[in-house]
Amino acid sequence: MTDTPAIPETPRVLSPRDEARVRFALQAERVSKTALDLLPINSAAPRGERLRRTLGLKKVLDELVERAVVAEREEGTTWAQLADAAGISKQAAHERWAGDVRAWAANGRAMFPPDSEHSALQVAHRLDQVYADLDSRHSQDAVSSGLEAVRFPGAAAAEAARRERATGLHARLAVFNEQLTTAYAEWKLLNDAGARPGARVEALARLATLNEEIADLYEELTGAEPELADEHRNSAERARTSVTSNREYAELLAAKAEAAPAITSSEGN
Template identity: 75%
Template sequence: MIDTPEMPRVLSPRDEARVRFALQAERLGAEAFDLLPVDPSAARGERLRRALDMKRLADILVQRAVVAEREEGATWTQLADVAGISKQAAHERWAGDVTTWATTGRSVFSPDSENSALKTARRLDEVYADQNPEHPADAVSSGLDAVRFPGAIAAEAARRERAAGLHARLAPLNDQLGTAYAEWTLLNDGGARPKARAAVLTRLAALNEEVAALHEELTGAEPELADEHRSSAERARSSVASNREYAELLAAKAETEGMTK
């Protein structure tokens, strides 16, 4: 497997998530192997500290497993069954990890990184093969869609480009929402006049409406993560309703105050 025009540096989100999981598994394995030596002069508690570090790495592996499973189409019900918890508990525990993965580009490495999922998969092939002579020489890379179905690369790239464009439009809206909510808090805590607070709430409603619409579009651009986008759209729409309702109450109060002056 080599980097060529037919094999882009950034793979499909599904492949990227698979490589990201494998990379964490390698790190966990290396850290575990380093625990084998016995050092009788180690400070008391050192073994426990390192074991707890391992647990944190294992927790990250679980999070990356969930992301990879979601990219492959696993439902929250299926993941909950495996974890032995409710669907709601599974969603509450890991939905944030899936959302973060989506908003940061669904790639192992940043766009300006010299590394790539392809190079990493090739290196992990060697790491795995070196562990046992019976291990295949391409255990990681051979499972990637880019290798198994090279004809789908163009379609994957087009879908990724569409999703990236929607996320690019979403990012400044979220920044504006954060600014508007901070302004609302200051005005509300400072006892500002109803008219000023109503204006901020009206602006928040308009921003949340745009956010909801973009998340609806993302359900088509990122169908594997449609549940997350629908939940985000529903939260934004709920905020629209509450923002507008409260804005109307404040506007009415401002009008009443104006009539009494």
């Protein structure tokens, strides 16, 4: 009697590439439904209703474009290639969509939160049926058959380990970003109130320290999430630029504070 090899268990959370692909497919379904809803002609509809609903279609279509960019980046498509596909410059493409990619990364690169009862694979199987029902010539597994979780189920453990490391870094990043928001609000209050230079210098030093920590975390994320390394490096660079700005302004305030007593003494004499 021979033992039957165990079938690898399909993970509930798929690879970021798979999650982004299913997320795009789900939005494509929403676009199709929204477009089909425009087919009926209602002669009693209020003036402007047709345009209003058409603009609603444009909104879900714009989101489909954003999800396409995220899925492309997860697959290794460069910003230059995305710019070429869109017929715009690389800089314009980055300015338009980099924020969407960063937001996707910050949310864990998954369709649903960890405690959700839903999964991307469930959505993929449902979309399989939706697509098959549209035309009898369509494949019965057009969505799920393209997923790595289905094609290479043995890679789940490696993906889980990478996700765990990245999740930890993003959790730390979220904490530092909250602290940065609070520290910036405190700095603004001190600055608007014309607080003594010493207090403002301390606040700027706090901002510089937090931005430095954030930059270091983004550098670590380039290794944990190599597909999104460009985004993480750009974020690290922005944080380091803020560090330089914070420290230069702090030095300027400190110099003014030191010069103030000398000026006052000179005026008194």
